[in-house]
Amino acid sequence: MNAQTNSLSSQGAPREWRRFHFPRDFVRWGALLGVLVFLAWTTEYLGIPLERFVTMWPKLFGVFTNRYYPPDINYVLDHDYLASVVDTIQMAYLGMLFGVLAAIPLAWFAAFNMSPNRFVIYPAGRFVLMCARAVHETIWTILFVTILGFGMLAGVLALTVFCIGFAGKLFAEEIEAIDPGPVEAMRATGANQIQVMLYGVWPQVRVAFTGIAIYTWDVAFRAATVVGFFGAGGMGWYLKRNVYQIESERVAAILLSIIALVMVSEIVSAWARARVAKAK
């Protein structure tokens, strides 16, 4: 749109003002119409019962009040469950740590301006990051559980891959946005790739990387609450057991505990990021 206004202004003002411009508006409204038709077809194809958007509320409310209320709070205060919360925090922590450590070199490879080799290493780095990010963390969990068996090792590895994808992309964007001045100065004095990275790039991105790492921990914790659902230890395992045993009051209590913990972790990470930003 901007390009269009620019080209108009370079030719001087248009002769007459019109509310509709033939090719542009035609394409635009046509695209909108196409999207709407697709959505209507989708609703039809999936058999989404539109009337249930009105009628489902009493039923949903009934389900919640009859089955999920009152939440069985004693269950989540149980010693075993609290131990699983600690497990979850440890898994998220280790996943974040390994993921961030692996993401830093990958981000270096996948940052267009700093990549050691633009034709081989850059696409390879991009590809690894894309795969790590594109496949959902629950699928990684299932794969690692199949290979390594139930337990937290699979969870840690799945979270590691998830964090590589998440942190790697943000790291690479951060490296691409640096000031090229110091890097050129380093190169001019004959520094090699690694020296440029250590003394030209690292000081510029250090603070941003710390912030991203803290945020990654927060996101990893959110993911860690459910990796157990697929057999990788932590709170998710309790969730799965109780869902399948239809212990709805316990499920409600577990869900409440997950919400509370995620909110706490969000507050802690916001506080830590604010402190890091201030320490700059």
Place this chain on the structure above:
Amino acid sequence: MAVLVLVVWSVEATIIADTEWDRIGSVSQVIESTLRFFAVDWSILRSLVKPALETLMIACLGTLLGVITCIPVAWFGALNITPFKPITYPLARFMMTLSRSIHEIVWALIFVAGVGLGSFAGVLAIAMRSVGFIAKMASEAIEDIDKEQVEAIRAVGGNGVQVVRYAILPQVLPVVIGVIIFEWEINIRRSAVLGLVGAGGLGLAFFRQMNTFNYPGVTTVILAILALILLGEVLSYFSRRAVI
């Protein structure tokens, strides 16, 4: 130093103590069980077309529903236009946090329990999960608008609806549409796994292949998911270029 102690403690608890090493076996056995995945079962490819389409559709409808739901939330959550600050503002902020903090699998479990198995639960779960992010970005965009345009519309006698239509909407729309396309792309990723808990789509196909121990089939499903996500990325690239 504290970090190091924490690492050792976590490694001890999660990796060493909780793993049954003798069940995993030797390195060669691990490699062998990994290699089972390195084959592609093309025979199930035809049966994946329908779930893939379903996954895409769940993502589209979920995003649409999320966008519709986020309108009141963004309105309540923007400090400069919220109708009644002491109540509506914290309410909207709480809803945004709630929506973002619960994992999509958990949302899907809640809705599968509420409305039954099938893609409807998936659509609702995707919508609930994406409301928070879209509403947060939209309300931040609304907070950053240029106030003079609002005053100009007011000065020529525009009412509330006209202020929204001619002063606020044109300013926030490019940002919000960008956010919606971004969220749609992520939603494809999410809807691909919702089938694991009974909400339709490729996740269900994945679950079936896994439970029948058809490991090449699992690889095929993952490739299908990757192809779908690649398609989503290409589409979102072009639509973003068309809009912005």
